[in-house]
Amino acid sequence: MKLERYSLAIIEDRQVILDSLLEFFDSSKSFELVLTAHSAENFMDMWKEQRIDLLLCDIGLPGKSGIETAWYVKRKSASTQVVMYTVFEDKDAIFQALCAGASGYLLKNTPLPQLEERLLEVLNGGSVMSPHVARMVIGHFNPFLDKEDTAEVERLTPREIEIVAMLQNGDSYKQVAEKFFISVDTVKFHIRNIYGKLQINSRAELINKYKHPK
Structure with missing residues (x-):
């Protein structure tokens, strides 16, 4: 019996990187590569009605950026997971990608077998970031956090970092639940864990303590 594989799409403008991904995923037992494109516009033109379980997308694309693409994909197909795959380590870009609906942010130096494992983790309900990326997201909240506060956020x-990002962005518990396909009660459970780890008691305290300075 042949196991059904997840449908994967890739947007990558550098041919050498795309070729490497094509070669690797061509022999994958977990993914079927259904669409590749060199730009967001090219991808949007080609993507009709076919199901895409996960989109692996570069940020620094010609034309529309990967962040704009994430917004587009999540609004066309909320169930499609988007993982940013990039050399960029800019904390503002990372934060914007998470707010756009991305479920992960991985650097291009991630070994391909590990990349595949991370993508499967996303499709099983997880959220992934390279360790260095996670630290940069923390820096977006407030670059002037002292060592004690930074240790709390780390x-x-x-997934909890993503929820904090959405709360910072003004999203409601219901919007968080809809993004992650979970119940509002589950969102509240995550938030209780977040409050405990950060030693705070309310959303207002979270926003005031960890907000990014204007």
Whole structure:
């Protein structure tokens, strides 16, 4: 019996990197590569009605950026997971990608077998970030956090960091639940864990303590 594989799309403008990904995923037992493109516009033209379980997308694309693409994909197909795959380590870009609906942010120096494992983790309900990326997201909240506050934030899981990012962005518990396909009660459970790890008691305290300075 042949196991069904997840459908994967890739947007990557550098041919040498795309070729490497094509060669690797061509022999994958977990993924079927259904669409590749060199730009967001090219991808949007080609993507009709076919199911895409996960999009692996560069940020620094010609034309529309990967962040704009994430917004587009999540609004066309909320169930499609988007993982940013890039050399960029800019904390503002990372934060914007998470707010756009990306479920992960991985650097291009991630070994391909590990990349595949991380993508499967996303499809099983997880959220992934390279360790260095997670630290940069923490820096986006407030670059002037003292060592004690930074240590508190570093205890958060990638999913909890995403939830904090959405709360910072003004999203409601219902919007968080809809993004992650979980119940509002589950969101509240995550938030209780976040409050415990950060030693705070309310959303207002979270925003005031960890907000990014204007």
